[in-house]
Amino acid sequence: xxxxxxxxxxxxxxxxxxxxxxxxxxxxxxxxxxxxxxxxxxxxxxxxxxxxxxxxxxxxxxxxxxxxxxxxxxxxxxxxxxxxxxxxxxxxxxxxxxxxxxxxxxxxxxxxxxxxxxxxxxxxxxxxxxxxxxxxxxxxxxxxxxxxxxxxxxxxxxxxxxxxxxxxxxxxxxxxxxxxxxxxxxxxxxxxxxxxxxxxxxxxxxxxxxxxxxxxxxxxxxxx
Amino acid sequence: xxxxxxxxxxxxxxxxxxxxxxxxxxxxxxxxxxxxxxxxxxxxxxxxxxxxxxxxxxxxxxxxxxxxxxxxxxxxxxxxxxxxxxxxxxxxxxxxxxxxxxxxxxxxxxxxxxxxxxxxxxxxxxxxxxxxxxxxxxxxxxxxxxxxxxxxxxxxxxxxxxxxxxxxxxxxxxxxxxxxxxxxxxxxxxxxxxxxxxxxxxxxxxxxxxxxxxxxxxxxxxxxxxxxxxxxxxxxxxxxxxxxxxxxxxxxxxxxxxxxxxxxxxxxxxxxxxxxxxxxxxxxxxxxxxxxxxx
Numbered sequence: 001x002x003x004x005x006x007x008x009x010x011x012x013x014x015x016x017x018x019x020x021x022x023x024x025x026x027x028x029x030x031x032x033x034x035x036x037x038x039x040x041x042x043x044x045x046x047x048x049x050x051x052x053x054x055x056x057x058x059x060x061x062x063x064x065x066x067x068x069x070x071x072x073x074x075x076x077x078x079x080x081x082x083x084x085x086x087x088x089x090x091x092x093x094x095x096x097x098x099x100x101x102x103x104x105x106x107x108x109x110x111x112x113x114x115x116x117x118x119x120x121x122x123x124x125x126x127x128x129x130x131x132x133x134x135x136x137x138x139x140x141x142x143x144x145x146x147x148x149x150x151x152x153x154x155x156x157x158x159x160x161x162x163x164x165x166x167x168x169x170x171x172x173x174x175x176x177x178x179x180x181x182x183x184x185x186x187x188x189x190x191x192x193x194x195x196x197x198x199x200x201x202x203x204x205x206x207x208x209x210x211x212x213x214x215x216x217x218x219x220x221x222x223x224x
Numbered sequence: 225x226x227x228x229x230x231x232x233x234x235x236x237x238x239x240x241x242x243x244x245x246x247x248x249x250x251x252x253x254x255x256x257x258x259x260x261x262x263x264x265x266x267x268x269x270x271x272x273x274x275x276x277x278x279x280x281x282x283x284x285x286x287x288x289x290x291x292x293x294x295x296x297x298x299x300x301x302x303x304x305x306x307x308x309x310x311x312x313x314x315x316x317x318x319x320x321x322x323x324x325x326x327x328x329x330x331x332x333x334x335x336x337x338x339x340x341x342x343x344x345x346x347x348x349x350x351x352x353x354x355x356x357x358x359x360x361x362x363x364x365x366x367x368x369x370x371x372x373x374x375x376x377x378x379x380x381x382x383x384x385x386x387x388x389x390x391x392x393x394x395x396x397x398x399x400x401x402x403x404x405x406x407x408x409x410x411x412x413x414x415x416x417x418x419x420x421x422x423x424x425x426x427x428x429x430x431x432x433x434x435x436x437x438x439x440x441x442x443x444x445x446x447x448x449x450x451x452x453x454x455x456x457x458x459x460x461x462x463x464x465x466x467x468x469x470x471x472x473x474x475x476x477x478x479x480x481x482x483x484x485x486x487x488x489x490x491x492x493x494x495x496x497x498x499x500x501x502x503x504x505x506x507x508x509x510x511x512x513x514x515x516x517x518x519x
Contacts, residue, residue, distance in 0.1 A: 051290065097316075098318065099318045105288070106288070106317060107317055110312055112277075113281060113312055113313055116277060116278045116285065116313065117281050117284050117288065118285060119281065119285060120282035120283060120284055120285020120286045120287075120288070120289075121285035121288055121289055122285070123247075123267075123285065124285060124288070124290065125289055126267055127247055127286075127289075127291060128290070147277070148277040148278065148281065151272070151277055151278035152278050152281065155272050155273060155278055158273075
């Protein structure tokens, strides 16, 4: 198992940060990204175009700093790219563009698009008889405000889309919150769910691999 | 009973489903008509329920895996409601889909403003690289659908209950229906407004050309046929193609009259024929506009 340690990621993240202050969402995203890329996702720089790769869709595209740092740590992009994020010649924007960054599955930024794209990706893989790959979509709890997510949650549950995993990073940033917890919005539609401490890598790993293949799975991380 | 464009679309889609890439995405509209196809291809005829944002998002995801989505609903729900998904989940991802709309403009006039969709082609025209087909006859639907499904890029197929008496399946490029000789005013009719345009100019020295493909517009044919006066008749928002015609003729003096559906919410029900009359798109209305423009 290759792990991306904090000592390895720290300097890469500093290159992206370039003196700016990052919000809590960047650091909470980093934990789940490390577990995903180190221990869960079957994808490497050599398999970014392999139709049987796992898919990771970053729906909350603003949480991009840790994503870029991790893609650099895992060899998807050269570390030099991190030094000029958002610059006129940069391939790394404040939101990622899938056509510019190797390993990035979707261009995101406007909230509420990743889960629908993830549902379609899972359906496409199913139509092709590819039962191996899983589709992981990372969202924020405030992003759940977007109604488009609820279209996707209801349909994925009703159609038993077992290859789909949604990850909701709960930073308590939704303006009106999710009384009863974000997970209940999924389970009422037939999803399995796990709510875990977003800093605990072993707990994250167990939750991220805790799906049963017969229904979609959601992992809610308690970040604050 | 004559087959409708929607019937032709369903039948033709059943044919293209033989290709394992083809995947139909529905939001309840026409789901009944696709039941036999869904029974045969359960993983490739997908009905997401009344969820138009998801319908386009799913199409984007399907295309990312290499499938060829055919997405269908009423024009106002397909194009207007889910416009941001079309922009981001298809175009920004660098993938394509075939969108097939019914009920554009005022096909279901009695249903009122919520079911009117005159702005669909104008909205698609804000995007880059789309092909738009506006067939004028049910027999034009099958070859057009097959052609766009075989491609990779995005296309919008705009079906209507309004039809011309005759099909011109090969009229992607401008096809001259009546030739009034060199230098005569040129009337370009898009899709199902052709018959009314021909009737309106029956005893006028006006060349009439037809196309069912407003995008990409046949600017080469336009430059060949156009004299000084050009009249554009479109069955959707007036002026939708004025930009394209003006750019194509920018280097020569010309006058352009762009006719189509007005912007005002008339707050009237009635039939498609009634709305054609009120928007001046029946033969009498077109004749009034053409005569005023040419005299």
